Amino acid sequence: MRLSLCSRARSVRPFRWSPNAPDHHRRRRLSLLVIMGATGTGKSRLSIDVASRFPSEVINADKIQLYRGLDITTNKIPLRDRRSVPHHLLGDADPSAGELSPISFRSLAASAAASIASRSRLPVIAGGSNSLLHSLLSDRFDPLTPLGYDFRSPVRLRFNCCFLWVDVREPVLSEQLDRRVDDMLGLGMFEELAGYIGTPEARAESGRNVGLNRAIGVPEFERYFRRFGSAVANPETDVAARAGYEEAVREIKENTRRLAEAQREKIVKLGSSGGWRLNRVDATEAVRAGLEGEPDRFREAWDRDVLRPGLKVVKRFLDESAFENNTFY
Structure with a gap:
């Protein structure tokens, strides 16, 4: 109403x-x-x-x-x-x-x-x-x-x-943030990042984007792409690549949780001090x-x-x- x-x-x-x-x-x-x-x-x-x-x-x-x-x-x-x-x-x-x-x-x-x-x-x-x-x-x-x-x-x-x-x-x-990362991956986050930094040419082009490159997900998956390329790894045939993918996802979730904690601490300070x-x-x-x-x-x-x-x-x-x-x- x-x-x-x-x-x-x-x-x-x-x-x-x-x-x-x-x-x-x-x-x-x-x-x-x-x-x-x-x-x-x-x-x-x-x-x-x-x-x-x-x-x-x-x-x-x-x-x-x-x-x-x-x-x-x-x-x-x-x-x-x-x-x-x-x-x-x-x-x-x-x-x-x-x-x-x-x-x-x-x-x-x-x-x-x-x-x-x-x-x-x-x-x-x-x-x-x-x-x-x-x-x-x-x-x-x-x-x-x-x-x-x-x-x-x-x-x-x-x-x-x-x-x-x-x-x-x-x-x-924390559970909500982990679920959100999974949902974003389901919506095409990996493919979006593969187009952005998945190849040497893409990384060179995106190198000027200082602000956007600070997005959680970019540095975590950049290490994966440098080692394994931009293709989604088949877990049955490429165990190392799949492990690298899962490690990137774990880092994204951990960094997102840390960000949320820091944000909340600053809000509390803005309200108190x-x-x-x-x-x-x-x-x-x-x-x-x-x-x-x-x-x-x-x-x-x-x-x-x-x-x-x-x-x-x-x-x-x-x-x-x-x-x-x-x-x-």
């Missing part, structure tokens, strides 16, 4: 934001919804769910998904799953143009958010790269320190932000139901534990933000 703001909020004139406006004006006027969480927790799903109920557009904040190419390996949400919700900075950057810096992302994402807000729509920032989130949201960003600051004092935000943190507890998240007011929603039971192959139970748990609490937070945020002349209706 579509939620609506009170008539008082709807009557407010939409704010037209300029990226050249003073920082204090931007903080007071431009409102953003930020959906954060470790990889594999359901951020993309929640962003689409929110946009299906409030007029919204999504800005990607995953540092690998910024680049064009390797859609399966980087786990970009397919067009068919976006439900016609506009997405920005998702596969837009040319990987051969060099790595996109946090400072560049700060400028591009702020401009995208301003454009979205100028159309009386809610900018939704979704992604697991906390360094990008901090670069965009921090009033004063120092690219020379980890995450742009050292956690010794709370971070002043340049925008009016509502934070939704989608969290999944261990060991459910950084002073970000995080609204945590727990997707553990929904993810567990999905792993156990129970779609009805998954939808029930997702609606109960994630979607309904999240929508309640967003509606309250929009009701309050309406008084700042930044309405989305």
Whole structure:
């Protein structure tokens, strides 16, 4: 069911934001919804769910998904799953143009958010790269320190932000991440990587793609391709190649789990030391139901534990933000 703001909020004139406006004006006027969480927790799903109920557009904040190419390996949400919700900075950057810096992302994402807000729509920032989130949201960003600051004092935000943190507890998240790697391989991840780095010629061409080459899966399978070539090994006739393939898959799963752990630790720091007011929603039971192959139970748990609490937070945020002349209706 579509939620609506009170008539008082709807009557407010939409704010037209300029990226050249003073920082204090931007903080007071431009409102953003930020959906954060470790990889594999359901951020993309929640962003689409929110946009299906409030007029919204999504800005990607995953540092690998910024680049064009390797859609399966980087786990970009397919067009068919976006439900016609506009997405920005998702596969837009040319990987051969060099790595996109946090400072560049700060400028591009702020401009995208301003454009979205100028159309009386809610900018939704979704992604697991906390360094990008901090670069965009921090009033004063120092690219020379980890995450742009050292956690010794709370971070002043340049925008009016509502934070939704989608969290999944261990060991459910680890099992979910392992399953996701298997699913990606089933969708053609190996074949996609074989075309990207499976031959010396392909590796030479992809060598300039610094940012995209950091995607989990590229370095792990590059070692396999250098030794065994790009063909899928027959386990009955080529035991060594099959063992190499399985080792690459194990490394991908281990590295993905490590990434998720590091992301969660940084989110906790942003909430405690950084002073970000995080609204945590727990997707553990929904993810567990999905792993156990129970779609009805998954939808029930997702609606109960994630979607309904999240929508309640967003509606309250929009009701309050309406008084700042930044309405989305």
